[in-house]
Amino acid sequence: MNTSKQVNIMIGLLFLSVLFFGGLVLYEAPRQTEAREEHEDLLAERGATLFVNNCRNCHGMVGEGHIGPPLNIPGFRILEEGNAEGAPATPLGEVDSLTRFLTDTIACGRTGTFMPVWSQDHGGPLSEIQVDYLVAMITQGRWDLVEELGIEHDAATETTDAVLAEDILVQDASSLAATEGNCGQYSEELAAEFRGRDHFEEPGADGGATPEPTETSTPGGGGAPVEGGVAVSLTEFAVEVSPASTAAGEVAFNVANDGAVAHNFRAVRTDLAPDALPVAGGAVDESALEVVAETEDLQGGGSTGATGDLAAGSYVLFCNVSGHYTLGMFTGFTVE
Numbered sequence: 176m177n178t179s180k181q182v183n184i185m186i187g188l189l190f191l192s193v194l195f196f197g198g199l200v201l202y203e204a205p206r207q208t209e210a211r212e213e214h215e216d217l218l219a220e221r222g223a224t225l226f227v228n229n230c231r232n233c234h235g236m237v238g239e240g241h242i243g244p245p246l247n248i249p250g251f252r253i254l255e256e257g258n259a260e261g262a263p264a265t266p267l268g269e270v271d272s273l274t275r276f277l278t279d280t281i282a283c284g285r286t287g288t289f290m291p292v293w294s295q296d297h298g299g300p301l302s303e304i305q306v307d308y309l310v311a312m313i314t315q316g317r318w319d320l321v322e323e324l325g326i327e328h329d330a331a332t333e334t335t336d337a338v339l340a341e342d343i344l345v346q347d348a349s350s351l352a353a354t355e356g357n358c359g360q361y362s363e364e365l366a367a368e369f370r371g372r373d374h375f376e377e378p379g380a381d382g383g384a385t386p387e388p389t390e391t392s393t394p395g396g397g398g399a400p401v402e403g404g405v406a407v408s409l410t411e412f413a414v415e416v417s418p419a420s421t422a423a424g425e426v427a428f429n430v431a432n433d434g435a436v437a438h439n440f441r442a443v444r445t446d447l448a449p450d451a452l453p454v455a456g457g458a459v460d461e462s463a464l465e466v467v468a469e470t471e472d473l474q475g476g477g478s479t480g481a482t483g484d485l486a487a488g489s490y491v492l493f494c495n496v497s498g499h500y501t502l503g504m505f506t507g508f509t510v511e
């Protein structure tokens with residue numbers, strides 16, 4: 176064999192090895208993606224099972240919200256590079272802060288609300304890793320698994336369709352206890368910021384994560400209770416008013432939170448029936464209504480005054496903490 180033949184063979188071998196290793200790389204990349212996806216599916220499935228057994232009664236059959244706020248919202252999603260929605264990947268900083276927000280809330284519950292403590296570290300029933308499964312399911316948005324496993328679970332426990340929702344969803348909040356002192360807390364503002372994340376938007380539309388404050392003016396803001404005012408009592412989940420009508424002019428509402436969890440008070444002038452106000456994202460859409468008096472959030476046992484200049488007409492009084500209106504916290508009110 177002469178030298179040039181040897182060289183040719185060497186080149187040939189080199190070429191073959193390049194083909195071989197190149198092929199290996201091309202084969203390995205999707206294989207890793209596949210393995211990662213399988214792993215994530217497994218976490219989400221475990222999370223979905225935990226959700227079916229522990230969370231549906233308050234957060235709804237597929238996380239749509241009930242006594243607790245909706246959890247199946249875009250704001251709680253973490254998106255990876257090349258996601259099916261074709262949206263930009265969630266930046267790492269946001270991944271961290273959202274994960275911490277969800278983990279802490281589930282592990283610690285929320286003081287002064289019905290959200291229980293779940294982590295064993297704080298006296299709850301779930302291990303740290305089980306809390307991680309729940310967070311994985313929520314951030315991956317795998318509510319399809321919750322629905323699927325929920326149907327299986329309800330079939331196995333022989334719950335008929337007719338009574339299903341009634342049986343599982345909490346109907347009577349008086350059986351619940353408000354969560355007391357616990358670990359990490361998030362303010363309503365911060366929670367609202369996480370809920371309002373919208374990363375499905377075109378990038379740069381408004382820079383992403385900062386939600387607009389919803390309220391600009393505060394008609395008839397809080398103050399001390401007024402003697403001889405209209406008494407409003409807020410409980411889980413009803414609004415009572417006495418007397419149910421008054422004369423036109425400046426009206427003072429004495430608002431008392433006689434319940435266990437935080438509530439607030441809104442009075443709107445409208446011809447709509449009390450149970451027919453427009454609802455968006457779990458709360459009454461105040462931007463579509465004329466709010467004539469309102470209060471800040473009141474903790475259980477708190478009270479305050481709210482005044483408004485009320486013309487003759489029909490009014491609806493309600494609580495607009497997320498979910499509370501749809502649970503029945505409204506009543507009609509007449510100004511003559």
Ligand code: HEC
Nearest residue numbers: 229230233242243244277280281285288289290291309366
């Ligand atoms: C007894 C009713 C109840 C149960 C059961 C319950 N939650 Fe909650 N949860 C709530 C309430 C009420 C809130 C809202 C607290 C507040 O007003 O800040 C909440 C808030 C949350 C939040 C924060 C959402 C936000 O928008 O601020 C997460 C996450 C959450 N719950 C997850 C879970 C998970 C997961 C489970 C099951 C392991 C669960 N919850 C079980 C009542 C409940």
